[in-house]
Amino acid sequence: MSSPNSRLPALAALALGLVAAATTLVFFFAPLDADQGLSQKIFYFHVPIALTAYACFGWGAWKALVHLWKREPAADLESYVAIHQGVIFGALTLLTGSIWARASWGVWWTWSSNQLVLFLVLFLFYCAYFMLRFSVDAGPQRANFSAVYALFGVALIPVSFLAIRLASDFIHPTVFTSAGPQMSGKMFFTFCVCLAAMLSLAATLSAVELSGKRLDVRLRELREALA
Amino acid sequence: MSYTRDVGALARKDFLLELRARDTLPAMLLFVIATLVVFHFALPSGSSDLASNGLLWVAILFTALLGLGRAFVPEREQGVLDGLVLAPCDRSAIWLAKSLAVLAFLAAVEVVALPAFAIFFSGIDGTTVAAVALADLGICAVGTFLAAMAAAGRARELLLPLLFLPLAIPIVVGGVGASVVADGGRYLGFLALYDAVFAIICWASFEYVVTE
Amino acid sequence: MIRARQVEKRFGDKRVLRGLDFELPLGGFLLVTGANGSGKTTLLRLCAGLGIPTAGELEVDAPREQVGFLGHEPLVYRELTALENLDLYGRLYRIPERRERIGMLLERFGLWDARADRVASYSRGMTQRLALCRALLHEPTLFVLDEPFTALDDEAALLLDRELAERRDRATFVVATHDPARVEPFASARLALAA
Numbered sequence: 324m325s326s327p328n329s330r331l332p333a334l335a336a337l338a339l340g341l342v343a344a345a346t347t348l349v350f351f352f353a354p355l356d357a358d359q360g361l362s363q364k365i366f367y368f369h370v371p372i373a374l375t376a377y378a379c380f381g382w383g384a385w386k387a388l389v390h391l392w393k394r395e396p397a398a399d400l401e402s403y404v405a406i407h408q409g410v411i412f413g414a415l416t417l418l419t420g421s422i423w424a425r426a427s428w429g430v431w432w433t434w435s436s437n438q439l440v441l442f443l444v445l446f447l448f449y450c451a452y453f454m455l456r457f458s459v460d461a462g463p464q465r466a467n468f469s470a471v472y473a474l475f476g477v478a479l480i481p482v483s484f485l486a487i488r489l490a491s492d493f494i495h496p497t498v499f500t501s502a503g504p505q506m507s508g509k510m511f512f513t514f515c516v517c518l519a520a521m522l523s524l525a526a527t528l529s530a531v532e533l534s535g536k537r538l539d540v541r542l543r544e545l546r547e548a549l550a
Numbered sequence: 551m552s553y554t555r556d557v558g559a560l561a562r563k564d565f566l567l568e569l570r571a572r573d574t575l576p577a578m579l580l581f582v583i584a585t586l587v588v589f590h591f592a593l594p595s596g597s598s599d600l601a602s603n604g605l606l607w608v609a610i611l612f613t614a615l616l617g618l619g620r621a622f623v624p625e626r627e628q629g630v631l632d633g634l635v636l637a638p639c640d641r642s643a644i645w646l647a648k649s650l651a652v653l654a655f656l657a658a659v660e661v662v663a664l665p666a667f668a669i670f671f672s673g674i675d676g677t678t679v680a681a682v683a684l685a686d687l688g689i690c691a692v693g694t695f696l697a698a699m700a701a702a703g704r705a706r707e708l709l710l711p712l713l714f715l716p717l718a719i720p721i722v723v724g725g726v727g728a729s730v731v732a733d734g735g736r737y738l739g740f741l742a743l744y745d746a747v748f749a750i751i752c753w754a755s756f757e758y759v760v761t762e
Numbered sequence: 763m764i765r766a767r768q769v770e771k772r773f774g775d776k777r778v779l780r781g782l783d784f785e786l787p788l789g790g791f792l793l794v795t796g797a798n799g800s801g802k803t804t805l806l807r808l809c810a811g812l813g814i815p816t817a818g819e820l821e822v823d824a825p826r827e828q829v830g831f832l833g834h835e836p837l838v839y840r841e842l843t844a845l846e847n848l849d850l851y852g853r854l855y856r857i858p859e860r861r862e863r864i865g866m867l868l869e870r871f872g873l874w875d876a877r878a879d880r881v882a883s884y885s886r887g888m889t890q891r892l893a894l895c896r897a898l899l900h901e902p903t904l905f906v907l908d909e910p911f912t913a914l915d916d917e918a919a920l921l922l923d924r925e926l927a928e929r930r931d932r933a934t935f936v937v938a939t940h941d942p943a944r945v946e947p948f949a950s951a952r953l954a955l956a957a
Contacts, residue, residue: 391758396816448716455713458703461774463762463813468699471755472713478747479717486720489740493600493730543775552856559853563839563846570841570880624839632812633837633896637854638827762813 331530338527341520345513353513362426367513369419371521372412373438377480379409379525380449384477387470399466400540402473403456404532408525410449416442437487444483448476556639560647567624568655574620575655582613582663586670599672603729606667606674607722610660610682611689615711617655618693621648626701635760645695645756653690660686674729677738681728684741685721688748692717695752698759720744763788763904763934764809768818771804778804782818784953786934791948794938796955802938803834803908805955809936810906822904824934827855830902832910836893840882844873844892847881848899855900867895871921887915894922905929907937911944919944 349367383405390398420439425431434440452472459465568574589605625631634644660682668674693714700710721744727737769782778801786792796802807813808820810831822829831837838847845864852860868874871891881889890913897905911919923944926935930948937945 391755394814444716444719451709451712451716454709455699455703458700458705458709463773463816464702465774467758467762468702471758472699474755475717475748475751478751479720482720482744482747485740485743486723489727489737490723493727540775547775547777556854559850563842563850566846567839567841624841628838628840629833629835630837630839632831632833632835633851634854635812636810636826636829636831636837637851638825638856639854 331527331534334523334527334530338520338523341516341523345517345520348513348516353510354507362423365419365423365426367517368521369416369423371514371518372419373416373442374518375521375525376409376412376416376442376445378522379405379412379529380445380473380476380480383409384473387473390466390470391474399469400536401533402470404529404536406449406452406473406476407532408529410446410453411528412521412525413442413446413449417446435491437484437491440487441480441484444487445476445480448479452476553640553643556637556643557647557650560634560639560644561650564648564651565654568651574617575658578613578617578655578659579662581616582609582659583666585609585612586663586666590670600730602667602671603678604726606671606678606729607685607725609663609667610656610685610725611715611718611722613659613663614652614656614686614689614693615714617652617659618697618714619707619710621652621694621697622701623706631760641757641760642753644760645698645752648698649690649694649752652694653686656686656690677734678729680738681725681734681741684738684745685725688721688741688745689718691745691749691752695756695759698756717748763790763823764792764936765821766818767820769805769808769815769820770817771801771808771813772816779808779815779955784951786936786951788823788934789931790950791930791935791945792937793942793945793949793952794936794955795940795942795952796938800955802955806831806906806908806936806938807833809904824902824904827900828903830897830900830905832893832897832905832907834908836881836889836896838881838889838892838896841880843878843880844868844884844895845877847892848895851896851899857900863899864895867898871895871918886913887918890914891918891921894918894925898925903933905933905935905937907935909939910937911939911941 345367349364353364353367355361355363383402386398386402386405389395390402417439420436420442421431424433424436424439432439452469455472456465456469459468586609589602589609593601593605622631625634631644635641664674664679664682693710696713696717697710700706700713703709721741724737724741724744728734728741731737764784764786766782766784769779770777771779782805784792794802794805804813808815809822810829810833811822811826812831814820838844839850842850845868848864848867849860852864857863865874868877871894873888873891873895876884876888881892884892894910897907910922914922926945926948935948937948939945942949
């Protein structure tokens with residue numbers, strides 16, 4: 324396995340490049356929306372960030388499965404880092420979603436956006452993941468608990484989504500329509516670049532965090548070996 | 551089938567423990583009635599029946615949490631869980647037996663709470679009762695599972711509600727929907743789906759919660 | 763019966779067992795010694811099946827229903843009576859003629875009179891004796907005993923000596939103890955763990 328550290332600069336460069344490209348495209352290439360104007364541009368960040376968060380949670384759950392199934396020693400740490408990134412991007416989703424709601428409809432929050440509500444539920448769920456980790460001492464038990472909880476999370480995503488859709492029956496939605504624009508070619512291209520940018524940013528941040536944590540572990544191992 | 555016998559032996563033990571201690575069930579009963587009274591004062595006059603219906607589900611959820619907070623405490627505190635794990639039975643039987651015991655207590659409490667609700671607030675129809683039954687299954691399955699994890703950590707009383715509430719949101723949606731919406735069948739179906747999905751996950755992964 | 767190859771066990775950053783190799787044949791008696799914190803309890807828990815090694819391999823050729831474990835905790839419910847506790851284990855281990863066997867064990871260890879009392883009311887010595895009953899209930903062929911003589915009064919310790927002697931030929935043993943002299947005559951192999 325190639326050393327993760329060797330890939331880090333390349334990954335960081337890729338992320339930086341993509342983010343720069345994405346920003347340029349969003350502000351200079353993508354067409355201006357007739358109704359919402361400039362505020363619609365937040366869409367190009369909000370949705371890719373949301374999708375990236377889902378990807379992080381999914382990756383975290385995959386690594387959790389690997390931990391339980393194959394007992395790979397690195398899997399627990401990788402799962403934790405993925406979920407950590409997922410929570411960060413999840414918080415950003417809520418933030419950008421809130422800004423978009425404010426810019427579009429004048430409210431900081433709306434329950435009619437299923438996406439936002441789902442994220443709120445997931446945000447709570449994955450924050451509890453960290454509470455769980457903090458309350459158990461490091462070791463095989465904590466790794467097992469975290470892994471199982473991560474798998475619960477992945478099941479919760481579709482179930483919650485269904486629940487929220489059902490809930491809109493009796494929780495009267497306000498009259499706003501949540502935008503799902505029909506994307507023209509230019510918009511779609513911009514969107515894809517933004518998505519790639521966010522994914523590579525998440526990957527870079529994960530790699531940075533992972534290498535930092537691995538360094539910690541090595542340091543402690545060395546300290547213990549010397550003691 | 552020996553799995554059933556194991557579950558029976560373990561559930562029997564849980565009932566015996568409760569019978570001996572005699573504290574969880576009375577506490578849950580008192581708590582749910584007190585909560586309903588608090589709701590009366592919490593609902594401004596003119597609130598619809600629908601609002602109070604929603605509060606029924608809050609009451610059930612938090613009463614269940616009260617009971618779940620005691621689950622697995624003797625096993626973790628006294629270390630008896632090791633003894634159960636050493637036994638030749640399937641580890642998931644430990645979870646299933648405990649869930650059944652919690653379910654029995656919750657159902658016993660609801661036998662009092664639902665009529666009380668009907669008296670204090672508004673009537674309860676058949677769909678609501680069915681929804682409560684289905685929701686109980688999900689609450690007990692997931693709650694017992696999480697209680698096993700929470701009991702192993704520090705600050706377990708704080709941790710269990712945090713772990714449980716996000717997972718309980720779909721249950722609340724299903725339950726309130728079934729009570730409130732005219733044709734509640736969809737919500738009953740959703741509750742059944744929730745129960746099935748999470749019961750399977752709990753059953754399959756309990757092994758990892760009790761071994762290292 | 764038990765084969766350990768480069769067994770390692772860590773809890774977070776702490777490595778409790780490292781590079782452990784040993785083999786215990788059927789009918790052997792492994793005496794495990796070491797200072798506090800050297801990993802005796804961890805090793806015994808692994809042998810009993812309460813955990814798996816972080817690295818290396820540990821093969822134990824005994825299924826769970828044939829393992830009898832005695833640890834630091836008695837593994838009985840304090841709120842239940844001795845009878846109820848043993849009945850639970852009896853059912854879980856699917857012991858034939860459960861009641862007779864439980865009665866016989868309680869009597870042998872001098873707990874018959876206290877059989878319907880809650881374990882919470884027992885003295886430490888009595889609780890340890892009950893734990894012994896629990897461990898012996900299903901006639902295991904592999905005994906994993908973690909400092910079994912602690913908390914036993916002289917009379918009960920003699921009972922345990924007798925049980926060990928009686929079963930020496932029919933079972934395999936892994937015993938950790940602070941007082942090796944007592945168990946030395948039985949031992950066929952020794953393992954000293956360093957902290």
